[in-house]
Amino acid sequence: MTVTVLGLGPMGQALANALLDANLSVTVWNRTEEKAAKLRDRGAEWATTPADAVAASDITLINVVDHAVVDALVAAAGPTVAGRTIVSLTSDTPDKARRTVELVAAAGGRYLDGTIMTPTTTIGTPDASILCAGPREVFDEQLAVLAVLAVPTWLGDDYGRAAAFDVALLNMFWTSMSGALNALKVAQANGIGATDLLPHALGIVDILPAILTEVAERIRDGRHDEAEAPVVSVAASLRHLIAASGEAGVDAAALTALQRTADAAVAAGHGQDEISGLFEYL
Helix, strand or coil: CEEEEECCCHHHHHHHHHHHHCCCEEEEECCCHHHHHHHHHCCCEECCCHHHHHHCCCEEEECCCCHHHHHHHHHHHHHHHCCCEEEECCCCCHHHHHHHHHHHHHCCCEEEEEEECCCHHHCCCCCCEEEEECCHHHHHHCHHHHHHHCEEEECCCCCCHHHHHHHHHHHHHHHHHHHHHHHHHHHHHCCCCHHHHHHHHHHHHHHHHHHHHHHHHHHHHCCCCCCCCEHHHHHHHHHHHHHHHHHCCCCCHHHHHHHHHHHHHHHCCCCCCEHHHHHHHC
16 A cells, blocks of 8 residues: 655654554655655655655645645645545644635545644554544545554544644643743742742642533533532632732733633623633633
8 A cells, every 4th residue: 555645844754654664655745855865765755746646645644734735735736636535634724624625526536634633753653643524434444544643533524623623622732831831930920930830730730630521511511500610709810810910020811811701701690600601701
């Protein structure tokens, strides 16, 4: 079996190396040819154009900066897409994923949209995760290749679903990292070192799974009563945190946005709801 990889950044390199480790025939293309040197030394074939690369395999994996580049590569491949499967493993918005499938279908190809949820170091191991969306039969046909790279999960027929999972989860990650960095900065302004705060910060992290589970279940059920952490208390706490951030010279924009949401809920008469009720006011 021959697999094509378009895009040889760090993740593209990891994908191609994992395929070579599994003794698959690999064809590669990248805008700058020198990035393919080590892969060629391992036996990968170099294609001079995206069209030649796609023509070399029944399945092409694309890992580039965004879907604008994915779409440009599909357009450059032109008629060679016909009868072949294109799998984008490129992060972008759900709507852009849905537009890409239209280009692939117009060229006569089949499409899966995917997102890689783990770092390059995990690729080719059971610790790696790839989420996929698109026709189940296409996913099943390419499962053997995807399983070489990661643990693949099919999310449904909607081509934008993998990207929706991706942006939601990355939103959670980067919002959390933003909060952590701000917390460390506020602590520093008050004479507390980052590693001094760390054990207590990890204690906060440890309680989050149970809280997130309860919040998700409450949102699913539309049940925000019997509050342990009522919105009115959250609003009061946020005001204190925003004041402390200001005293430390730290930008509290994320907290201020949440405070506006909490204040809207209180104004609407839902101050005694559980914090899950804020979901309705975002």
